[in-house]
Amino acid sequence: DTAVSQTPKYLVTQMGNDKSIKCEQNLGHDTMYWYKQDSKKFLKIMFSYNNKELIINETVPNRFSPKSPDKAHLNLHINSLELGDSAVYFCASSQVAGLNEQFFGPGTRLTVL
Amino acid sequence: KNQVEQSPQSLIILEGKNCTLQCNYTVSPFSNLRWYKQDTGRGPVSLTIMTFSENTKSNGRYTATLDADTKQSSLHITASQLSDSASYICVVKSVNAGNMLTFGGGTRLMVKP
Numbered sequence: 001d002t003a004v005s006q007t008p009k010y011l012v013t014q015m016g017n018d019k020s021i022k023c024e025q026n027l028g029h030d031t032m033y034w035y036k037q038d039s040k041k042f043l044k045i046m047f048s049y050n051n052k053e054l055i056i057n058e059t060v061p062n063r064f065s066p067k068s069p070d071k072a073h074l075n076l077h078i079n080s081l082e083l084g085d086s087a088v089y090f091c092a093s094s095q096v097a098g099l100n101e102q103f104f105g106p107g108t109r110l111t112v113l
Numbered sequence: 114k115n116q117v118e119q120s121p122q123s124l125i126i127l128e129g130k131n132c133t134l135q136c137n138y139t140v141s142p143f144s145n146l147r148w149y150k151q152d153t154g155r156g157p158v159s160l161t162i163m164t165f166s167e168n169t170k171s172n173g174r175y176t177a178t179l180d181a182d183t184k185q186s187s188l189h190i191t192a193s194q195l196s197d198s199a200s201y202i203c204v205v206k207s208v209n210a211g212n213m214l215t216f217g218g219g220t221r222l223m224v225k226p
Contacts, residue, residue, distance in 0.1 A: 043202065
């Protein structure tokens with residue numbers, strides 16, 4: 001009955017590869033997010049997405065792209081991986097109305113070699 | 114520029130003791146402030162959410178305060194337990210930011226027996 005789930009939990013890959021991280025939420029929320037947490041533990045928003053609007057943090061390279069097959073899923077595709085992409089990536093979801101409390105997934109630790 | 118600063122960066126206390134974590138923010142116009150607890154290797158979990166009109170909110174042994182005039186918040190942990198060892202992240206939402214949140218860098222708390 002996990003609310004927000006991500007796969008894989010760990011991902012180790014070579015520079016230049018293309019990879020995807022999957023996220024699913026069963027909370028019935030209308031908005032999903034991707035965050036990056038770097039080695040200093042700062043959480044930075046990458047994308048906010050619902051079926052009407054994609055908001056992109058302008059600092060995110062266009063090698064990163066969110067793909068949403070339906071309301072419950074928001075996958076993160078990364079092309080041409082670079083060393084600096086190594087981080088923990090968190091998916092989250094919320095209802096856009098009200099207090100907008102966000103529920104986070106367990107994270108995916110990406111290591112680029 | 115919207116910013117959230119937390120102090121101290123890290124804190125070590127003995128089990129059973131109380132502690133207070135601080136959060137100062139410059140996010141404006143203010144919508145709400147939330148405290149998250151992030152255990153090692155896991156996603157953040159919401160502890161409290163406070164709006165402009167609330168100046169204190171409790172969740173078990175956790176009590177958050179908010180002074181919207183001075184733009185300060187604190188999280189007080191009473192009778193600490195070993196399981197309180199985690200990072201505590203202050204997060205502020207602006208009225209104008211859509212679904213975007215501004216995250217503090219967190220306070221890493223270690224509770225020792």
